[in-house]
Amino acid sequence: MTELIRYITKPxxxxxxxxxxxxxxxxxxxxxxxxxxxxxxxVVLRAGDPEWPHGFTHLNVPLATVNTLVLITSSVTMVMAxxxxxxxxxxxxxxxxxxxxxxxxxxxxxxxxxxxxxFQHGHYPSTDxxxxxxxxxxxxxxxxxLGGVVVNTYLLFPGSKLWKENPEQFxxxxxxxxxxxxxxxxxxxxxxxxxxxx
Amino acid sequence: xxxxxxxxxxxxxxxxxxxxVFIALGVLTVVTVAVSYxxxxxxxxxxxxxxxxxxxxxxxxxxxxxxxxxxxxVTYLLYLTLFFxxxxxxxxxxxxxxx
Numbered sequence: 001m002t003e004l005i006r007y008i009t010k011p012x013x014x015x016x017x018x019x020x021x022x023x024x025x026x027x028x029x030x031x032x033x034x035x036x037x038x039x040x041x042x043v044v045l046r047a048g049d050p051e052w053p054h055g056f057t058h059l060n061v062p063l064a065t066v067n068t069l070v071l072i073t074s075s076v077t078m079v080m081a082x083x084x085x086x087x088x089x090x091x092x093x094x095x096x097x098x099x100x101x102x103x104x105x106x107x108x109x110x111x112x113x114x115x116x117x118x119f120q121h122g123h124y125p126s127t128d129x130x131x132x133x134x135x136x137x138x139x140x141x142x143x144x145x146l147g148g149v150v151v152n153t154y155l156l157f158p159g160s161k162l163w164k165e166n167p168e169q170f171x172x173x174x175x176x177x178x179x180x181x182x183x184x185x186x187x188x189x190x191x192x193x194x195x196x197x198x
Numbered sequence: 199x200x201x202x203x204x205x206x207x208x209x210x211x212x213x214x215x216x217x218x219v220f221i222a223l224g225v226l227t228v229v230t231v232a233v234s235y236x237x238x239x240x241x242x243x244x245x246x247x248x249x250x251x252x253x254x255x256x257x258x259x260x261x262x263x264x265x266x267x268x269x270x271x272v273t274y275l276l277y278l279t280l281f282f283x284x285x286x287x288x289x290x291x292x293x294x295x296x297x
Contacts, residue, residue, distance in 0.1 A: 083216070
């Protein structure tokens with residue numbers, strides 16, 4: 001098979017990593033700047049308003065704590081999915097990947113419940129600056145979760161055919177999806193205290 | 199990560215680390231929530247929350263994202279990004295100062 005993109009399973013001699021890994025890291029770097037801009041906006045809004053409310057007076061902290069633990073657990077199952085492939089245990093990969101997807105859906109379900117409760121009380125993104133930045137940051141983050149669910153579901157079902165054909169390339173794909181997933185977890189690790197606890 | 203780090207024996211060792219990191223992340227989550235119930239003055243609360251979040255984020259990046267054993271090109275790119283990221287967060291304060 002002719003390789004259209006070179007060095008996707010073997011490290012590039014210059015960079016020392018596969019082009020796939022370099023690619024996902026460059027994507028994550030752009031993501032850091034995307035969320036960084038919004039965090040910066042949050043700092044501007046909060047610093048400019050002496051009446052800015054504490055997150056815990058408006059938002060459901062216990063529910064978000066549970067959701068934080070759910071997302072952390074999904075990061076562990078994701079890294080275990082990759083480790084299973086690295087140890088040549090395809091069945092364990094499937095179990096851990098399925099668990100990761102279920103936990104991601106649980107996170108989204110809790111988030112939807114939270115949004116529903118806010119809407120019921122008449123709190124919308126247009127209500128005030130607090131809810132504006134809250135819905136923007138958590139909404140963008142939830143979209144990232146959704147994107148991760150789509151990619152991971154692909155890797156669990158149709159995409160896993162690649163395992164028989166080219167296990168190294170498939171393991172690389174799961175590793176890249178994992179890097180993305182841990183990044184999404186990492187963003188939440190900062191969003192949670194910033195929005196809910198301060 | 200190098201090929202040696204991908205051997206089944208090495209991976210088995212990694213799994214123990216993943217479980218330890220998992221426990222640490224859970225404990226730190228409980229700690230940061232517990233501290234928020236103390237209602238500390240804002241700047242103290244911010245300092246504690248950001249410190250705990252940074253430790254948690256560092257654990258995720260170092261162990262789950264394998265940055266602790268990653269090639270230099272990735273870590274150098276991230277240092278560069280960190281510089282711009284911090285700059286992005288400082289910009290609002292600079293703007294206020296100028297104004």
